[in-house]
């Protein structure tokens with residue numbers, strides 16, 4: 173047997189990727205888009221049946237391609253925090269899935285008193301927010317008649333997307349989730365590795381409706397594929413799976429995903445860090461019961477600012493054109509851009525901030541502005557990296573990058589210069605899927621933790637410029653620009 177299938181149940185699409193364990197690479201994939209449902213302003217839902225049917229479809233196409241007898245196992249990575257309610261007896265969803273972006277519980281979360289917020293932070297590592305699962309589960313229990321009926325009958329199951337897929341794929345034999353997905357629910361104590369009684373009480377969630385929580389490398393169950401039983405083993409939330417896929421397995425390793433937004437995870441090893449600057453503490457991954465913690469920070473707008481240049485300003489035909497334009501000038505000519513289209517997240521936490529372009533002169537051209545936008549992505553990442561290093565007292569070893577905008581060599585080089593560390597870009601940019609494969613291999617005993625790094629290959633390493641002071645100076649100017657946006 174020589175294949176592993178990675179299931180990546182993302183927010184906009186679900187994919188199955190067939191990984192050849194001998195060639196150590198992906199050899200086929202199948203993908204389906206998943207519809208979004210917006211019943212009210214700010215509400216975001218998906219049809220849980222659609223998620224499952226499309227997963228089953230893409231999974232089957234990879235199983236058929238490989239031949240069931242040659243698939244050694246299936247690993248799962250998934251969109252985090254989203255909540256599904258279903259019937260334990262039939263597997264039928266009780267209502268639409270409530271997706272992580274959904275803001276329907278934000279008023280409830282804003283009313284949570286300070287003392288409780290402190291406890292939530294202490295126990296779960298998270299900032300109290302509607303984004304995480306707890307208030308969404310509470311909402312379903314209080315507002316959906318079918319959910320209430322199933323609860324009365326003792327048939328209700330509630331869980332994140334991974335737990336629903338596991339339940340369906342094992343035909344109801346497994347009702348479980350993993351540490352990383354549980355760590356995003358705001359109900360899971362990341363120190364004791366158990367559902368937290370006090371938080372369950374506060375949100376009115378009975379423990380019996382929740383899945384059992386297992387390590388990322390647990391054997392979760394088996395899927396029946398035409399008589400052959402394929403183990404499902406290895407589960408993690410998408411960002412955490414990417415941390416593993418990038419082999420960020422030592423304290424001080426960091427990965428940044430440059431997509432629409434920017435996501436950074438920083439491995440803090442066995443220490444769970446309490447951040448003073450609003451970073452989230454979370455479970456990075458676990459090998460068996462041994463947990464590695466991580467700090468997580470995100471920037472709402474990264475690649476989206478490049479899309480803005482392309483779609484709103486008409487400065488670019490494609491996002492990739494930004495590289496050529498940016499390198500057609502030696503610098504921005506003093507122009508700075510602050511990508512605060514939807515406010516500023518960590519470490520500023522100012523939802524009311526808005527974007528700004530400053531330092532414009534009569535000589536400023538399109539190329540300067542494009543370059544300033546790309547540079548702003550790198551500065552935002554330094555904001556996160558500085559906070560994480562300060563909070564943890566751990567130095568950043570380097571950054572491993574992925575996501576659409578990591579293709580931009582100018583941006584990656586500038587990032588190395590601004591952070592003063594190496595940026596390592598892998599051959600395989602599907603870090604999330606690779607993480608699911610690696611966790612599956614670990615779970616099946618087909619590899620060990622020491623050997624994981626060998627599965628990830630560097631494509632290019634961007635080394636920082638020796639001119640540290642020049643780049644520190646630029647970053648200070650950027651911080652001044654940010655301060656100006658906060659005054660308006």
Ligand code: ADP
Pocket residue numbers: 430431432433474475476477478479491492493494495575576577578579580
């Ligand atoms: P997501 O998973 O968030 O949809 P992707 O990882 O697919 O995002 O990355 C898409 C984003 O990356 C878009 O916002 C796009 O503008 C940006 N992008 C893609 N290629 C480049 C490039 N060569 N230079 C700069 N930005 C890019």
